[in-house]
Amino acid sequence: MGDENTLLDASAARHFLRRTGFGALPEEISDYAGLTRGQAADLRLGFKRSRYKPGSGKDLFKVQDRYLSFLLKRRTPGLQEKLTLFWHDHFSTNNAGVGNPRLMSLQNRLLRNNCKGNFRDLVKEIGRDVAMVEFLDTQDNHKSEPNENYGRELLELFTLGVHDFSGSENYRQSDIVQIARAFSGWRYIPQKYKLYFDPTQHDFTIEFPGRGPKTIFTDVGGWGPAGRSFDDLGEGEPEIDRVVDILFDHTDTDGKNTVARRTARRLLECFAHGGYADPVYAQPAVDAVIAESGFDQHFELEPLIRAILVNDAFYETHSSAPHGPGTRKSVKWPVDFVISTLRMLDIKPKKQRVWGGSFITLREHVARIGQSPMEPPSVFGWDWENAWITTGSVLARSAFARDIATTRVGGKSTRLRPTERIDPNLTDPGAIVDAACEVLGIADQLISAERTAFIDYLTSEGGGPLDLQDEDFVDRKLNGLFGLLIQCAAYQVH
Amino acid sequence: MPITRRQFIQRSGLATAGALLGPGIFGNPLVKSAMANAIGSRFLVVLFLEGGNDGLNTVTPVTNGGGLLRTAYEGHRDLGGSSGLQLTPTDLQLTGIGADPNTGADLALHPGLSGLKDLYDAGQVAVLQGCGYPDFSLSHEESRGIWETGNPLGASALAGTGWVGRHLAGCFSSSDIPAVNIENFIAGEYFQNTTSVLAIRRLRDFGFPYDEFDEDDIAAKREAFEALHAAASAGDPSVIQLLGDAGNATLVSSESYPPLHNNYEDDRPTFSEAYSDINRGTARDLREVAKIIYGVSNGEPNVNARYFQVTNSGYDTHSNQGGADPDGRHFDLHREVGDSLKVFYDDLADMGVANDVLTLVWSEFSRRIPQNSNGTDHGSQGPMFAIGGGVNGGVYGAHPNIESSALDQDGNTVYTQDANPYRSTDFRDVYGTVLKQWLNMSEFDILTDVLALDSGFDPASYWTAADFDLPFL
Numbered sequence: 001m002g003d004e005n006t007l008l009d010a011s012a013a014r015h016f017l018r019r020t021g022f023g024a025l026p027e028e029i030s031d032y033a034g035l036t037r038g039q040a041a042d043l044r045l046g047f048k049r050s051r052y053k054p055g056s057g058k059d060l061f062k063v064q065d066r067y068l069s070f071l072l073k074r075r076t077p078g079l080q081e082k083l084t085l086f087w088h089d090h091f092s093t094n095n096a097g098v099g100n101p102r103l104m105s106l107q108n109r110l111l112r113n114n115c116k117g118n119f120r121d122l123v124k125e126i127g128r129d130v131a132m133v134e135f136l137d138t139q140d141n142h143k144s145e146p147n148e149n150y151g152r153e154l155l156e157l158f159t160l161g162v163h164d165f166s167g168s169e170n171y172r173q174s175d176i177v178q179i180a181r182a183f184s185g186w187r188y189i190p191q192k193y194k195l196y197f198d199p200t201q202h203d204f205t206i207e208f209p210g211r212g213p214k215t216i217f218t219d220v221g222g223w224g225p226a227g228r229s230f231d232d233l234g235e236g237e238p239e240i241d242r243v244v245d246i247l248f249d250h251t252d253t254d255g256k257n258t259v260a261r262r263t264a265r266r267l268l269e270c271f272a273h274g275g276y277a278d279p280v281y282a283q284p285a286v287d288a289v290i291a292e293s294g295f296d297q298h299f300e301l302e303p304l305i306r307a308i309l310v311n312d313a314f315y316e317t318h319s320s321a322p323h324g325p326g327t328r329k330s331v332k333w334p335v336d337f338v339i340s341t342l343r344m345l346d347i348k349p350k351k352q353r354v355w356g357g358s359f360i361t362l363r364e365h366v367a368r369i370g371q372s373p374m375e376p377p378s379v380f381g382w383d384w385e386n387a388w389i390t391t392g393s394v395l396a397r398s399a400f401a402r403d404i405a406t407t408r409v410g411g412k413s414t415r416l417r418p419t420e421r422i423d424p425n426l427t428d429p430g431a432i433v434d435a436a437c438e439v440l441g442i443a444d445q446l447i448s449a450e451r452t453a454f455i456d457y458l459t460s461e462g463g464g465p466l467d468l469q470d471e472d473f474v475d476r477k478l479n480g481l482f483g484l485l486i487q488c489a490a491y492q493v494h
Numbered sequence: 495m496p497i498t499r500r501q502f503i504q505r506s507g508l509a510t511a512g513a514l515l516g517p518g519i520f521g522n523p524l525v526k527s528a529m530a531n532a533i534g535s536r537f538l539v540v541l542f543l544e545g546g547n548d549g550l551n552t553v554t555p556v557t558n559g560g561g562l563l564r565t566a567y568e569g570h571r572d573l574g575g576s577s578g579l580q581l582t583p584t585d586l587q588l589t590g591i592g593a594d595p596n597t598g599a600d601l602a603l604h605p606g607l608s609g610l611k612d613l614y615d616a617g618q619v620a621v622l623q624g625c626g627y628p629d630f631s632l633s634h635e636e637s638r639g640i641w642e643t644g645n646p647l648g649a650s651a652l653a654g655t656g657w658v659g660r661h662l663a664g665c666f667s668s669s670d671i672p673a674v675n676i677e678n679f680i681a682g683e684y685f686q687n688t689t690s691v692l693a694i695r696r697l698r699d700f701g702f703p704y705d706e707f708d709e710d711d712i713a714a715k716r717e718a719f720e721a722l723h724a725a726a727s728a729g730d731p732s733v734i735q736l737l738g739d740a741g742n743a744t745l746v747s748s749e750s751y752p753p754l755h756n757n758y759e760d761d762r763p764t765f766s767e768a769y770s771d772i773n774r775g776t777a778r779d780l781r782e783v784a785k786i787i788y789g790v791s792n793g794e795p796n797v798n799a800r801y802f803q804v805t806n807s808g809y810d811t812h813s814n815q816g817g818a819d820p821d822g823r824h825f826d827l828h829r830e831v832g833d834s835l836k837v838f839y840d841d842l843a844d845m846g847v848a849n850d851v852l853t854l855v856w857s858e859f860s861r862r863i864p865q866n867s868n869g870t871d872h873g874s875q876g877p878m879f880a881i882g883g884g885v886n887g888g889v890y891g892a893h894p895n896i897e898s899s900a901l902d903q904d905g906n907t908v909y910t911q912d913a914n915p916y917r918s919t920d921f922r923d924v925y926g927t928v929l930k931q932w933l934n935m936s937e938f939d940i941l942t943d944v945l946a947l948d949s950g951f952d953p954a955s956y957w958t959a960a961d962f963d964l965p966f967l
Contacts (some may be wrong), residue, residue: 137869140813145866148811152872164954173632173904327731355711357705368518370678378544378807380635383679390693392678392700394737394744398719399703406705449725457718460711474707483705484718489737 004310006036013040014441015318018494019271020044020309021078022071024441041309045116045302047077052108060101064363065352067108067373071339072349083305085335086270088373091126091158092381093135095374103131103193104374117265120299123158124244127183130193136379138186143203148182153379154179155247161262164252165279165286168220175216182214182230182239183213187305188410197237204235211442214239221258222251249298256287260296264289264304271315273303273330274385285313317494320444329493331388333336338362338400341486343439345421347404348413354408355414358399365403368396389492398487405483408475418478419468427465429455436481445490457484502867533665533672533933536884539789539802539853540658540683541776543831545810548751549860549876551579551817551824552604553621555893556586559598565946568896570864571703571817574578577868578817581605586820591621596892596915605818606828609836610879617887618839618848619879620966624894625921626875626909628956629887630859634810636856643683644925649948657925658801659686660944661933671747674786674803681803690743692799697755697785702748719745725878750796754789762788765841769834777834785842791847806831810859811870831855835881842883850881852932854967863896864905874906881967884932891919891958911955918922919958926962939962 008016013032021044032040052382054066059357071081071343088111095104107129114122126132127150136150156162160170188195205214214235217376220229228249230242251260264286269276278280289311290296293303293472308314316328323329332340347354366372370393376382379443407415433454437443446454451478458481468474485491506807550571555563571580589611592602601621603611613619626644631637640646644657649937652660658673666672666689673691675681684691695699704712711811719741755856759766761782769781774953783804789797808827818821820829842848860876875894894907895916902908909918922945929944940962958964 033782036889053596108663137812140866140868142867145864147812147866147869148871149810156635162633162636176632176905306790323730323734325732329731329733331733357703368678377635386733387679389733389736389740390675390678390680391740391744391747392693392695394740395700395703395748400743401701402705406707406708447725449728450722453718453721454719455723457714460714476711480711480715481707484715484722487719487728487741488722489734489741492737493733 002037002312002315004036004041006031006037006310008035008037010041011320011430011444012315015315015494016040016044016309017078018441019314019317020082023344024306024337025110025344031394037310038306040101041306044079044309045306047080049117050077050080050112051109051487052112053105055105058101060095061363063101063105063108064373065361067398068335068339068362068366069349069352071335072342080112080115082271082336084112085333085373086267087111087115087122089376089381090266091132092376093131094376094378097135098131100134101374106193107131107154108374109471111194116302116305117274118299119259119301120244122301123247124241126158127240127244128186128195129153130188130195132192133186133188133195138183140189141180141184141186142179143201143207146177146184148176148205150183151176151179154243157379159244159259159262160250161248163257164254164258164356165256165261165283166253168253170250170252170258171217171220174221178212178214178216179230181208181211182243185236186240191289196323199236202236205231208492215242216246217250220256221246221249222477228412257290257296260290261286264308265297267305267308268313269384271308272311273317275316275328276313285311289313305362315334319455322447331385331492332494333384334366334371334381334388334393337369337397337492338366341400341404345404345416345482346413347407349379349482350410350414354403354407355410356408356416357403360403365396365400369393369400370396389422397492401483401486404486416479416482418482419474422468424468426468429458429463429466430434432458432466432468432478433481436478436485440485442485442488442490450488450490454481457481507864530814533800535850536932537800537802537847537851538658538928538932539780539783539804539851540681541831541835541853542681542803542805542856543809543827543855543857544805544807545860546637546872547555547827547857547876548579548811548815548824548870549683549808549857549873549894549897550863551581551815552607552828553591553877553893554581554586554602555594555597555605555622556583556590556600556602559600559695560592561594561597561599561895562592562897563597563599563893563895569898570896570959572865576814576816577871579815579865579868592889594623594893595889596669600891601889604825604828605830606820606825607832609832609834610833610881612836613839613881614887618885619881619885619887620878620885622878622924622966623889623890623891624875624883624907624916624918624962625856625878625891625924626859626918627921628909628911630646630874630906630909632859632872632874632906634858639682641856641921642685642860644922644945647947648921649946649951651946651948654685655687656681656683656685657944658683658803659691661929661935662686662691662801663688664935664939664943665933669958671743671796672799673803674783674799675803676782677805679802681805684801684803690739691745692747692751694747694782695749697751697782699752701752702745702750716745717774746796750794751786751789754785754797755792755795757792758785758788759952762844763839765837765844768837768841772830772833772837774830774834775878776804776806776830777837779806780834780838781841784838784845785840787847787851788845791845811869812866812871815865815869839881851882852884852928853879853881854924854928855879855881860907862905863901863907866881876907876920878921878924880924880928884967886966888966890964892916894918911958917958919964920956922956923958923964926957927964927967929961930962931967
């Protein structure tokens, strides 16, 4: 059991860094080792709000390329990008539905700029985000027949969730029908991508008396049979923000704030481990981090994230091999797997490519491994954890490892340079394996059978002292060792 | 408590990716004999229309017959222009199928489904109307999960596994690879933790990525990969075992499956070209299935898959759905699927296996009966299709009652198993019929292992057909 005053040793610092960023470099580990959990969280959360966007071109591939390059930059704050990717998954929007990479790039900036800000403000902003307006049909929400698409996902995916922690429904279909009315009449000017309100396309009660009053949550949410009106600040333009305000006042059957609980649970699921998908498992930690941060009072994300990063829940996956059946681990997201590998091995892609094996771009690598940024499969985002692992994604992870291990052309910085990462004077196969594992941060994660398999591979051409001054040997076997390390099970999780 | 799809995936733990082989795989390679049990020489293909296919503009009433389906349809769907979704009798004149068994109304497939109509005319298509489940969910995620698990009642015994997956788990062991999903992921229907399901997008690209410049080292790399993943399979926790098992299955199948591509292309260039001409994902995906079926039929070593999954996306037509205009979105989706299924059937017929392949088509829900301004919101019961030489072609089940007075307050048709001329078809009966009549599972095993109800539920309330005997098979 620990708290914000618990000191991080080097191993805990490594865990902290790779869960809140993309891999842990030796110099970063030495910066964080010796800090308390609270100091580490404050340091990691200290980044300034960024207005970076990955280009404004018409070409989706270029937007994706720029985005991945930005993740690789040394000065890009790791936690900012982990959060931005988390929100991209949460407010999942894809270019296949939007049909305009420029809008995807602008949404990416919105998510980055608000990644640790106020969540209520973020939800209000995303409802006005032109990519979202296009993706979930607010643009096609006409007063004659209000379109339910955005209203449903606003409730189901962005704020409340279908069920609360006790399994009770958080809303009814009739609530979605009413909320769809609020979003009628919002349009954007093509080319300028500027949202505006067209009152002639808005559903006003006087025109549609048969649809009843603009009242929602008459038997859920904690307001009793009177429910809540979302036109109490005036009909028309104010309604969409009013709806969001009401959602953020919704309480579940335990009397707790529904949005606060669901949002905290989702963040724990991402930053701690997949066990937090289960509300029963999640509830104690969820309620603790909300109580500590006051998130249900103000919806500021930064204190909530800090509370998560100092909580024991965040450290549940920090453990050394051999693991037991109850050990918690998370599968790295594909973007994390690719970017952290390149960072830890200090390989700089050239023209978006790792110059080995297939010569395919980073964008293609992450897509084949199962996570193409700006192209999540649907409004539900990506499926996490074990769902990342299939025969197809194993093959794609292996292809990336192969490319890394065979970087032979290009300049010095585009190549895997294993003898710069480990001491070239080492001759003992076991010591070489251990040093290589340390570079990738998995020295304490292997079981003996795996270590033996690596040693057997390294000595397949003969045992005895190995010569890391022999360039051919290094090129073939030491590079090959790194390729296998990147493919082994322990490296896929954190 | 019902769980969401995401929770479902994560709770299913080892089952999730499906790609599971026991540690004994390399000592006991791929025994073919286990395949000879339930499915025999047959194949099952599941085609998922993702997003909620508009059933009313898939199987459309052309006349009223003894009821008011056409009149009601014309009231719900607007005529003309880019926003009108109504299909006129003229639009439907070439794609007529049989009459609705309940009202006698003439029915027609959407004009985009002309390929499927050809198969219908040849007696190879069963149209299963009004498929759904009680207390239907309008959430994509929930409803899809319900169809995938075959578990609308939240029976605890079925949590975390798919309906095909539970069947596979009952028939195959850890040393088998009975199923392939033509996807980058494993579909929910296939979740289980007993046997292996492969995720292959394209066979040609499924070869193991060795470094070809260092050919002398390939054997050592393969040996190391195998040893590492065998160690992980025997390790802890379950996610490490999953990674080990998936690695093993990948290695073995990456050696046996890629040659199927060239075999097929060499032997069947005309059919390959026919899929290419459609130039759409569903055609290309079904071609991958055809390549594997061809390989299995030819007895290729370590190729034994008999269960397949293909998905076509884009059916969430809240806006710009389109009607009979061939440039419309829904038309385009229908044409893609109808034409692809036709080529697939013809290909299988030419291979001589058309009578051995059943393709089952489903979507997570249908769409709202009244249209919105130019699309449709989420709905309830919709049609399924069962296609193949072994199918008794025709129209089964009642078209849902779409008269305004019969719709719920949201404008959706209502699932009912009451004695009622518009009785719904429970989708579990379709599954049950496939399991019993096509996959040769006993009723007892189906009710125990695949479509179990928690105690306290009376099966009679949930099955449309007694004993899973819907007559389409």
